[in-house]
Amino acid sequence: MMIIVVMTSCIPDPIEVRNVVEEKPKIVVSSEILGSTVTILLTKSIGPLDANANTSWVSLLTDIVVSDATVRIQSGSGQFYTLNYHDGAYSTSSMPLIVGQTYTLNVGSTKYGLVTATTILQPQVKFTNISAEMNVNGRDSLALVNYSFADKRGSNWYMVSGQHLTGNDPGAKVLNPRVTYRMYDDVAFEGGIKKDTFKILFDEVAPGDTVNIRLSSITKEYYDYMKLRQDTRFGIEAALGEPVNYPTNVVGGLGFFNLYMPDSRTLYLPR
Numbered sequence: 032m033m034i035i036v037v038m039t040s041c042i043p044d045p046i047e048v049r050n051v052v053e054e055k056p057k058i059v060v061s062s063e064i065l066g067s068t069v070t071i072l073l074t075k076s077i078g079p080l081d082a083n084a085n086t087s088w089v090s091l092l093t094d095i096v097v098s099d100a101t102v103r104i105q106s107g108s109g110q111f112y113t114l115n116y117h118d119g120a121y122s123t124s125s126m127p128l129i130v131g132q133t134y135t136l137n138v139g140s141t142k143y144g145l146v147t148a149t150t151i152l153q154p155q156v157k158f159t160n161i162s163a164e165m166n167v168n169g170r171d172s173l174a175l176v177n178y179s180f181a182d183k184r185g186s187n188w189y190m191v192s193g194q195h196l197t198g199n200d201p202g203a204k205v206l207n208p209r210v211t212y213r214m215y216d217d218v219a220f221e222g223g224i225k226k227d228t229f230k231i232l233f234d235e236v237a238p239g240d241t242v243n244i245r246l247s248s249i250t251k252e253y254y255d256y257m258k259l260r261q262d263t264r265f266g267i268e269a270a271l272g273e274p275v276n277y278p279t280n281v282v283g284g285l286g287f288f289n290l291y292m293p294d295s296r297t298l299y300l301p302r
Contacts, residue, residue: 032159034052036096037117044222050295055078056075056076056077056143057075057076057143057283057284057285058073058074058075058076058097058100058138058140058143058144058146058281058283058284058285058286059073059074059075059076059144059285059286060072060073060136060138060146060281060284060285060286060287060288061074061286061287061289061302062136062287062289062290064128064290064291064292064293066124067124067128067161068123068124068135069104069114069122069123069124069126069128069290070120070121070122070153070189071102071114071120071121071136071138071288072096072119072120072121073096073097073100073102073120073121073138073140073250074096074097075097075143076131076285077095079202082174086289088257096119097140097142097143098119099137099140099141099142100116100121100135100138100140101113101138101139101140102114102116102121102137102138102190102219103136103137104123104126104134104135104136104137105134105135105137106127106129106132106133106134107129107132107133107134107213108127111128112125112167128152128290128292129152130152130153130154131151131152132151132152133150133151134150134151134290135147135148135149135150136148136150136280136288144283145226145283146281146282146283146284147281147282147283148280148281148282148284148287148288149170149280149288149290150250150280150288150290151290151294152251152290152292153161153248153249153250153289153290153291154183154245154248154292154293155179155248155291155292155293156180156181156189156238156246156248156294157246157294157296158178158179158180158244158246158296159179159180159181160177160178160179161176161177161178161179161296161298162177162178162298163175163176163239163242163244163299164177164300164301165236165300165301166230167196171235172235172236172237173232173234173235173236174193174195174230174231174236174242174300175228175230176193176228176229176230176231176242176244176298177226177227177228178191178226178227178228178244178246179224179225179227179239180224180225180246180300181223181224181279182217182220182221182222182223182224182225183217183248184222185218186216186251187216187248188210188215188216188217188248188249188250188251189215189216189217189225189246189247189248189249189255190213190214190215190245190246190247190249190253190254190257191212191213191215191227191229191244191245191246191247192210192211192212192213192244192245192247193210193211193229193231193242193243193244193245194209194210194211194231194242195209195231195233195234195236195237195238195240195241195242196240196241196242196243196297197236197237197239197241209232209233209234211229211230211231211232212257212261213227213229214254214258214261215237216254227233236300237300238300238301238302239299239300239302240246240299240300241297241299241300242297242300243297243298244294244295244296244297244298244300245294245295245296246294247291247292247293247294247295248291249289249291250289250291251260252278252280252287253280253287253289255278256277256278258267258289258291259277259278260277270287271283279299
């Protein structure tokens with residue numbers, strides 16, 4: 032606290048800055064596979080002054096969603112699949128999902144230009160054991176998750192995510208999903224069983240609430256991206272250091288294009 036007070040007292044008065052060149056919005060790509068459906072969410076990048084805590088998530092989502100794009104994915108066999116726009120996202124369920132095959136995303140927007148991205152479809156990995164329980168410590172009531180999974184042969188990277196579902200505003204969940212992540216490479220448990228536990232942060236829970244836990248096998252590039260996000264999420268450098276330039280596989284835009292099939296489990300906390 033003393034360090035923060037001293038640093039705050041050293042901050043000079045603000046100086047008016049004029050003639051600042053405004054950064055042009057870029058397309059931000061995110062993707063997900065649900066069952067056999069591939070969904071692509073396209074939004075535009077915004078500046079730090081374009082929204083605040085009082086901004087309505089409905090108006091913000093309406094403003095940032097890119098709805099004028101032509102979106103196609105080319106499979107490794109050369110076949111193109113056009114994604115249809117509905118309820119703010121682009122999706123297709125007609126594209127065969129072949130593990131190990133390369134897929135290239137092509138996006139064309141009259142407002143924001145062209146972007147492309149390429150990824151490899153990752154195999155699904157399933158939990159061998161998973162459970163959730165209440166963890167009460169003083170005034171905090173958090174969900175504690177225990178799980179294990181078997182490592183595949185070769186070099187692999189994994190992501191486990193946990194989110195409290197009960198009572199979450201659906202719009203707020205999109206803009207600020209409050210997801211707890213654990214990232215793994217398999218150097219320490221090659222070919223073995225990984226057992227771990229973590230608390231789902233940010234949200235207080237109660238008996239009978241639901242939590243969603245996902246296990247995904249991901250690419251090395253996405254692992255590096257998520258690790259950087261995780262490492263800078265709570266550090267003091269996030270507020271006081273140089274801005275972080277996150278890696279991306281999107282040419283001409285931001286975000287990440289992934290194709291992985293998570294093992295998704297929804298668990299009830301015991302009453």
